[in-house]
Amino acid sequence: MSQAEEITPKGRGELRDQPPPAVSRRTTFYGTLFRNELRTTFRRWRTLALLAVLAAVPILVGIAVKIETGGDDPSGPSGNGPAFISQITNNGLFLVFTALAATLPFFLPMAIGVIAGDAIAGEANAGTLRYLLVAPAGRTRLLLTKYATVMTFCLVATLVVAVSALATGALLFPLGDLTTISGTRITFAEGLGRALLIALVVAASLVGVAALGLFVSTLTNSGIAAMATTVGLLITVQILDQIPQLHALQPYFFSHYWLSFADLMREPVYWDDLVRNLGLQALYAAVFGSAAWARFTAKDITA
Amino acid sequence: MAPNASDDSATAADAEELRAARRRKAARYVVPATVVGVAAATIGLVPALADSGDPDLPKISAQELVEKIAASDVQQLSGTVKITTDLGLPDLGGLANSLGSAAGPSGSGDGSSADPSAKLTELASGTHTLRVAADGENKQKVSLLEDAAEYSLIHNGKDVWGYDSKSNSVFHTTASERDGKQKDDELPATPKDLAEDALKAADKTTSITVEGTAQVAGRDAYRLVIKPKDENTTVGQITVAVDAKTGLPLKFTLTPASGGAAVVDAGFTQVSFARPAASTFDFTPPKGAKVEEGDAGDASKAPGHAEDFGKEQRKHLDKGSAELGKNGPEGLNVIGDGWDSIATFDTGGKGVPSGSEVGGDAGSFLDSLGDKVSGKFGQGTVFKTRLINALITDDGKVYVGAVTKDALVKAADAGK
Numbered sequence: 001m002s003q004a005e006e007i008t009p010k011g012r013g014e015l016r017d018q019p020p021p022a023v024s025r026r027t028t029f030y031g032t033l034f035r036n037e038l039r040t041t042f043r044r045w046r047t048l049a050l051l052a053v054l055a056a057v058p059i060l061v062g063i064a065v066k067i068e069t070g071g072d073d074p075s076g077p078s079g080n081g082p083a084f085i086s087q088i089t090n091n092g093l094f095l096v097f098t099a100l101a102a103t104l105p106f107f108l109p110m111a112i113g114v115i116a117g118d119a120i121a122g123e124a125n126a127g128t129l130r131y132l133l134v135a136p137a138g139r140t141r142l143l144l145t146k147y148a149t150v151m152t153f154c155l156v157a158t159l160v161v162a163v164s165a166l167a168t169g170a171l172l173f174p175l176g177d178l179t180t181i182s183g184t185r186i187t188f189a190e191g192l193g194r195a196l197l198i199a200l201v202v203a204a205s206l207v208g209v210a211a212l213g214l215f216v217s218t219l220t221n222s223g224i225a226a227m228a229t230t231v232g233l234l235i236t237v238q239i240l241d242q243i244p245q246l247h248a249l250q251p252y253f254f255s256h257y258w259l260s261f262a263d264l265m266r267e268p269v270y271w272d273d274l275v276r277n278l279g280l281q282a283l284y285a286a287v288f289g290s291a292a293w294a295r296f297t298a299k300d301i302t303a
Numbered sequence: 304m305a306p307n308a309s310d311d312s313a314t315a316a317d318a319e320e321l322r323a324a325r326r327r328k329a330a331r332y333v334v335p336a337t338v339v340g341v342a343a344a345t346i347g348l349v350p351a352l353a354d355s356g357d358p359d360l361p362k363i364s365a366q367e368l369v370e371k372i373a374a375s376d377v378q379q380l381s382g383t384v385k386i387t388t389d390l391g392l393p394d395l396g397g398l399a400n401s402l403g404s405a406a407g408p409s410g411s412g413d414g415s416s417a418d419p420s421a422k423l424t425e426l427a428s429g430t431h432t433l434r435v436a437a438d439g440e441n442k443q444k445v446s447l448l449e450d451a452a453e454y455s456l457i458h459n460g461k462d463v464w465g466y467d468s469k470s471n472s473v474f475h476t477t478a479s480e481r482d483g484k485q486k487d488d489e490l491p492a493t494p495k496d497l498a499e500d501a502l503k504a505a506d507k508t509t510s511i512t513v514e515g516t517a518q519v520a521g522r523d524a525y526r527l528v529i530k531p532k533d534e535n536t537t538v539g540q541i542t543v544a545v546d547a548k549t550g551l552p553l554k555f556t557l558t559p560a561s562g563g564a565a566v567v568d569a570g571f572t573q574v575s576f577a578r579p580a581a582s583t584f585d586f587t588p589p590k591g592a593k594v595e596e597g598d599a600g601d602a603s604k605a606p607g608h609a610e611d612f613g614k615e616q617r618k619h620l621d622k623g624s625a626e627l628g629k630n631g632p633e634g635l636n637v638i639g640d641g642w643d644s645i646a647t648f649d650t651g652g653k654g655v656p657s658g659s660e661v662g663g664d665a666g667s668f669l670d671s672l673g674d675k676v677s678g679k680f681g682q683g684t685v686f687k688t689r690l691i692n693a694l695i696t697d698d699g700k701v702y703v704g705a706v707t708k709d710a711l712v713k714a715a716d717a718g719k
Contacts, residue, residue, distance in 0.1 A: 083450070083451030083452065084451065086469065086470055086471040087468075087471050087589070089591060090471075090589060090590040090591035090592075091589075091590070101451060174590075176590075178589075179468075179587075179589035181451075181452055181453040181468035182434075182446055182453050182455055182468075182583075183446075183453075183455040183457060183464070183466040183468070183586050184582055184583060184585060184586070185582075185585070185587060259450060259451055262450070262451035262452075266446075266448070266453060267582075267583070268580075270383075270432075270434075270448060272383075283338075283342050286338045286342075287335050287338050287339055287342070288335070290334040290335040290338055291332070291334075291335035293331070293334070294328075294331035294332045294334055294335060297331060298327070298328035298331055
């Protein structure tokens with residue numbers, strides 16, 4: 001029923017003489033398409049450059065804090081700046097939290113916007129989308145694969161920031177038991193566990209942007225336009241989130257609860273905003289994911 | 304050729320099929336629309352469904368309920384408290400800062416914010432989430448949740464710690480100088496403190512009734528309604544939700560006589576009567592944190608600090624005479640009693656604060672807050688909030704109370 005299958009029998013006359021496509025293609029393991037997509041995405045220079053920029057942020061923050069405090073002064077910079085920055089000099093693990101807090105509002109979602117916006121529109125732009133559809137996977141599965149790839153990128157990007165921050169923090173600052181923002185102490189191992197949990201929550205916070213970007217990507221055949229629109233929407237929402245008169249709407253902005261990941265550093269953990277954030281991301285994923293599906297499966301693929 | 308074949312069969316059937324295909328395409332958008340609809344319905348309906356109506360509780364008299372509160376002996380609890388304060392003032396955060404800097408070098412000047420009294424002004428406007436935990440007389444903790452930061456006040460045995468995670472600074476003092484009781488006076492954060500204050504003010508001038516029941520933080524509660532009989536007061540009514548089982552006040556709401564949203568609304572959103580983990584009350588200053596010791600010499604200096612910090616706005620912000628008595632200038636008098644009591648004191652002939660004194664934006668801001676009034680007493684300025692009004696006469700007398708402007712002028716006239 002999909003255009004992909006119709007191409008083979010309706011093609012040029014000479015194709016009819018050839019044997020039907022190998023049966024093995026039909027029973028292709030579901031992961032193959034996904035694996036190919038991953039390989040294509042992560043091999044691109046563009047992707048690697050994005051990841052390199054993300055990895056550089058915690059290094060820059062770490063060096064800046066180190067220089068500012070002169071290495072010996074035990075008191076960190078005062079309370080202005082990204083969250084947790086005052087604790088970095090005493091415990092390098094806090095660089096992970098600071099780096100995530102610094103990259104989450106803009107760098108991370110921008111990278112996601114680039115990858116998600118490029119997912120469908122980029123293929124259409126390069127004229128490769130119809131070849132992708134030749135594979136007997138169907139449009140729904142292709143879309144799901146694209147979304148899975150973008151979400152994998154969310155996770156990888158977040159982990160790159162976290163790991164780079166942890167490495168920088170370990171090199172420049174002491175490590176050890178840490179004090180939660182509620183004033184209680186936890187061991188370094190538990191702190192590492194919380195850092196991982198925070199990285200996962202940050203990655204999950206990007207699910208909404210990813211779905212939005214994918215939907216925008218199905219609307220146009222220009223990869224650049226899709227990326228620009230996604231990043232533009234991101235900036236617009238962030239600005240609207242700062243306007244006090246819109247406080248009634250703000251709880252529904254995908255970025256509104258992003259910084260709630262810091263609540264994981266309270267003791268006991270304050271779950272209210274975290275749950276709200278994850279619920280909101282799931283809602284965005286459902287709405288824009290299904291909108292992308294509605295658009296993509298009904299679209300005329302011309303390129 | 305295939306393309307030609309389709310050319311001459313472009314008939315009505317094809318057009319029909321095209322329309323059908325278009326309908327099928329449009330039909331797919333039903334899915335996202337449905338998701339939005341379901342989400343909107345869930346957001347709208349779930350709170351309504353969760354609000355399963357007021358619980359059925361045996362009837363109880365106001366006297367019994369007040370006794371229940373007095374007899375309440377909750378030693379162990381932990382929970383989350385939400386406080387919304389709407390005095391009708393603009394956000395005071397910026398003002399406090401500008402005043403603080405305008406007031407010249409304030410104390411040590413390092414801006415250490417772990418001092419508990421400095422945090423009080425923050426609670427004066429907006430919505431705040433607090434966490435409270437208590438385990439007996441000697442272990443209490445109050446935390447003010449901020450964005451990616453937290454301010455904790457921990458009382459454990461003889462130590463009282465204030466920890467501000469944002470600036471990584473610590474305030475330390477010992478309980479013998481600043482025991483738990485006094486701390487409660489300074490930070491009336493839990494509903495229990497607030498309710499006790501309200502009941503203390505109750506006498507013949509007040510009607511206290513039990514009006515129905517409510518559900519607060521998932522617990523069944525009685526609603527104790529306190530209404531002033533005085534006409535001059537700006538206090539409309541005070542509602543206290545009292546836990547039916549333990550007698551612990553769970554929610555405190557103060558509505559002004561002028562109507563509208565509550566001036567103060569403080570209540571548990573979640574509460575548990577289990578013993579909190581012992582580690583909750585353990586505190587060791589983190590490595591490298593700035594520790595400010597609040598011992599003998601400094602203990603008296605710390606409130607003075609706060610006075611510098613917010614001296615000017617304190618005059619018309621102070622909630623009650625107790626606070627004024629402690630931190631305010633000498634010579635405090637209270638005129639009348641009950642709800643329309645007015646606190647008055649002499650600042651020493653300075654008149655309206657601010658203007659040239661405070662200078663800059665803050666000065667003009669303060670001026671814009673006030674209304675000029677005149678009477679037998681002379682000239683003065685009235686600073687109004689939705690609850691507390693203050694009259695500052697040009698010869699430096701200050702009248703403050705939860706009363707109307709007219710009552711203040713009358714009191715000033717009488718005092719002349």
